[in-house]
Amino acid sequence: MIRISGLxxxxxxxxxIRNISLxxxxxxxxxxxxxxxxxxxxxxxxxxxxxxxxxxxxxxxxKALHENFEEIMTKTGALIESPAIYKDLTAYQNLxxxxxxxxxxxxxxxxxxxxHLEQYRNDKAGRFSLGMKQRLGLAAAxxxxxxxxxxxxxxxxxxxxxxxxxxxxxxxxxxxYNTTFVISSHIASEIEKxxxxxxxxxxxxxxxxxxxQHIMSLYPSMEDYFLEKVHxxxxxx
Amino acid sequence: MNRTLFALKKELxxxxxxxxxxxxxxxxxxxxxxxxxxxxxxxxxxDGQIAVKTNMTLEMLPFAVExxxxxxxxxxxADLFTHEFSADTLKMCMMxxxxxxKLLTAKAAAVVITGAASLMVMYIVNIVIQLLSGGSLAQAxxxxxxxxxxxxxxxxxxxxxxxxNVCLKGxxxxxxxxxxxxxxxxxxxxxxxxxxxxxxTASAKLHIMILGQALPMRILMYKMGILxxxxxxxxxxxxxxxxxxxx
Numbered sequence: 001m002i003r004i005s006g007l008x009x010x011x012x013x014x015x016x017i018r019n020i021s022l023x024x025x026x027x028x029x030x031x032x033x034x035x036x037x038x039x040x041x042x043x044x045x046x047x048x049x050x051x052x053x054x055x056x057x058x059x060x061x062x063k064a065l066h067e068n069f070e071e072i073m074t075k076t077g078a079l080i081e082s083p084a085i086y087k088d089l090t091a092y093q094n095l096x097x098x099x100x101x102x103x104x105x106x107x108x109x110x111x112x113x114x115x116h117l118e119q120y121r122n123d124k125a126g127r128f129s130l131g132m133k134q135r136l137g138l139a140a141a142x143x144x145x146x147x148x149x150x151x152x153x154x155x156x157x158x159x160x161x162x163x164x165x166x167x168x169x170x171x172x173x174x175x176x177y178n179t180t181f182v183i184s185s186h187i188a189s190e191i192e193k194x195x196x197x198x199x200x201x202x203x204x205x206x207x208x209x210x211x212x213q214h215i216m217s218l219y220p221s222m223e224d225y226f227l228e229k230v231h232x233x234x235x236x237x
Numbered sequence: 238m239n240r241t242l243f244a245l246k247k248e249l250x251x252x253x254x255x256x257x258x259x260x261x262x263x264x265x266x267x268x269x270x271x272x273x274x275x276x277x278x279x280x281x282x283x284d285g286q287i288a289v290k291t292n293m294t295l296e297m298l299p300f301a302v303e304x305x306x307x308x309x310x311x312x313x314x315a316d317l318f319t320h321e322f323s324a325d326t327l328k329m330c331m332m333x334x335x336x337x338x339k340l341l342t343a344k345a346a347a348v349v350i351t352g353a354a355s356l357m358v359m360y361i362v363n364i365v366i367q368l369l370s371g372g373s374l375a376q377a378x379x380x381x382x383x384x385x386x387x388x389x390x391x392x393x394x395x396x397x398x399x400x401x402n403v404c405l406k407g408x409x410x411x412x413x414x415x416x417x418x419x420x421x422x423x424x425x426x427x428x429x430x431x432x433x434x435x436x437x438t439a440s441a442k443l444h445i446m447i448l449g450q451a452l453p454m455r456i457l458m459y460k461m462g463i464l465x466x467x468x469x470x471x472x473x474x475x476x477x478x479x480x481x482x483x484x
Contacts, residue, residue, distance in 0.1 A: 050328055051483040070240060073334035084329035088254060097247050100334050140329070 001026050002047070002148065002180065007056035009046055010204075017042050017204045020056070024182060024197070026147075029174055031195030031212065032184040033226055039204040040184040041081060044152050047182065048078050060148065074100055077146035079154060083137020087126030091117050091136055094125050098140035111139045114169060116162075130157040138166060145173065150182045155190060167194055192222035200229045207233045241339045244330075248347035252313055261312075262355060265305045266362045269297050273370050293372060294363035295380045301359045302387045303423070303441050310352040310391065311398040311415040317344045318402035319411040328484045341399075341479045345472070348395045353388045360384045383444035393437040393464055394419065396471035403478045437467035 002024040010016040017039040024030045032040045045051045047058055049069055058065040060072045077100070086094055095108045112118045115135040120128070125136060134157040141149055154170075155163045171194070173179045185191050191198055191212075198215055200207040207229045212222075219225040252258065272293065279287050321327040330340055364377060398415045405411040419438070426433035433439050440446070440460050447457070 045483075048332055050331055052481060069336055070334045073332065076332075078332050080328060080332075082325060084326045086251065086326055087324075089251075093250075093254075097250065098329055102243070 001061060002182070003057075003059040003062075004043075004047070005057045005059075007043070007046060007053055007058065009042055009051055009053045011042075015039075015204065017046070017201075020201075020206045022199060022206060022209055024180060026061075026180050027174065027178040028197050029170070029181040029183065029195045031191035031198045032182065032201055033186070033188060033191050033198060033222070034184070034201035035186055035230070038201045040186075040201055041152050042204075043201065044078070044080055044150050044182065044184060047150055048073075048076070048080065050080065072148075075147040076100075076150065077141040077143065077148070078150040078152075079137045079141040080150070080152045083133050083140070085125045085128075085133055085136060087124065089125060090122050091125055091128075091139075092121045094136060095140055095143060098143065100144060100146070104144035107144045108139075111143045114142070115139045116165075131159060131162060134158055135162065142169070142173065145177050145179070147177070148180045148182075149173075152184050153186070154183060155185070155187075163190075170194060188222040188226045192216065198222065198225075200226055202230055202233045205233075240335050241343050244333065244335045244340055244343035245346050247330075247333075248317055248344050249350065252316060252347060252351055255316060257312065258309060258351065258355065261305065261309050262358050262362070265301060265355075265359050266366075268300060268305075269293070269359075269363050269366050272297065273366050277370065292376045292380060293367045293370070294360060295376065295383060297359065297363045298380075298383055298387060298444070299442055301356055301384075302391065305359065306352045306356050306391055307394045307398075307419060308416075309355045310348050310395045311412055311419075313348045313351040314395065314398035314402045314415070315408040315411050317347060318399065319405055319408040322406055322484065323408060331484055337480045337482075338476060341403075341476055345395065345399055345475070348399060349388075349392050352391045352395055356384055356388060356391070379448065383448055386444040386447055387442065390437065390440045390443050390464060393440070393468050393471070396468055396475065397422075400471050400475045400478075403475050403482065435463065437464045440464045 004023070005021050007020045008016070008018050010018070015037065020043060032043065034040050042051065046053050047065070049065055060068070063072065065072055086097065089097070091112065092108060095111070096105055099105045099108070109118070112121055115138055117132065117135055117139065120132065125133065128136065138151070138154060141151060155166055158166060170181060170183070174181060183191070183194060195212045197209065198212045199209045215222065215225050219228070321330065331337070333340070335343070360381060364374065368374060397419060401415050401418065402411045405414065422436050422438045423433070423441070425436065440463070446460060
């Protein structure tokens with residue numbers, strides 16, 4: 001279980017996230033929905049300790065993130081913004097560098113098959129298309145079947161077939177291993193199809209958090225829910 | 238310890254895939270060849286009246302320790318810090334289950350190992366050239382000891398490069414600043430007499446103090462104190478900045 005309490009991180013331009021509190025239960029798929037620049041990536045970066053928060057706490061299974069960083073990161077895979085790729089190394093070498101443990105290295109060939117990059121195993125990643133780089137980034141995040149996976153705009157740059165495949169793989173991993181996912185997107189339909197919980201973030205603040213099933217019982221689409229929440233928030237300013 | 242070694246292996250793997258380090262070793266070898274060629278030319282022109290028969294491997298040590306290897310280490314530091322930052326791969330390092338202290342230690346160790354390995358390769362290259370030019374290898378073991386001793390001050394220079402690289406975001410600007418600060422520290426004595434002896438860069442040719450001169454133990458300890466104190470300060474400052482870094 002991931003518990004975030006009063007998390008605030010403001011950059012020099014005063015953008016960021018303000019006083020965000022939420023809980024993600026084990027086995028949940030939390031969809032973070034928000035427009036560009038709303039603070040989704042900042043929240044995810046804070047959950048991975050890539051940025052230092054100004055205040056607030058993040059706990060995973062009751063353990064504080066910073067004090068138990070190594071233990072928590074051993075079971076966490078992530079893809080944040082554009083995939084971190086060493087252009088002069090092959091797909092296999094990139095995954096070797098991304099391995100969280102020596103055990104993950106033995107999983108590289110399996111995960112390359114999952115993202116359909118097995119035939120490019122020994123090709124330099126610098127020559128990959130945007131979609132292939134995204135697949136490689138996803139492979140790095142999903143390698144070794146981590147207990148928690150944090151994915152920032154995971155289907156960016158993927159073709160329709162790729163989007164469906166990745167979505168199905170995320171769902172099967174969630175069902176098979178009870179993996180907890182935190183997935184961000186600015187595409188409402190993507191969150192609707194994937195998540196069990198949906199959080200709307202707007203202007204650095206958590207506007208709403210509800211179960212996707214409940215939302216869909218009240219609104220015709222996730223898009224309608226999102227637009228209503230955003231308009232409510234704008235009206236409140 | 239296991240996690241640090243795992244991280245170190247990854248950092249060395251990254252550096253080993255960069256060909257530019259081989260280019261710098263080749264430049265070092267070329268300088269040695271030019272020096273040997275120059276000596277041979279002088280001997281031929283003067284019909285053997287001026288024959289330069291010296292321990293060339295030892296004579297090339299200051300060039301390696303003060304010029305070539307510092308440049309290689311500055312490049313390695315830029316590759317592992319600022320270049321990774323600008324290429325957006327630093328976040329991959331930081332998402333590993335390795336604390337920032339261990340990650341910094343692994344990266345720093347990789348920079349020092351690269352410098353030490355380059356120095357050892359330069360030793361082998363110079364020994365081979367010396368051998369091919371008909372020189373004696375009688376001094377080779379002592380010369381090897383000198384090369385090994387001079388790895389110590391290189392640790393300080395590596396941490397100078399690391400500190401500059403954790404402060405900046407661009408690898409080109411970091412490289413320039415590294416060279417400028419190193420040159421300023423190295424030649425500070427030209428402007429402020431005697432001042433350079435207060436800096437760790439004055440220990441660059443440590444082998445001379447330990448092997449060549451019978452320095453009083455007190456002075457030697459003072460020099461070593463400055464060197465190791467500087468390393469500790471540079472390491473601590475690097476960690477403080479690296480720990481706060483947002484990627």
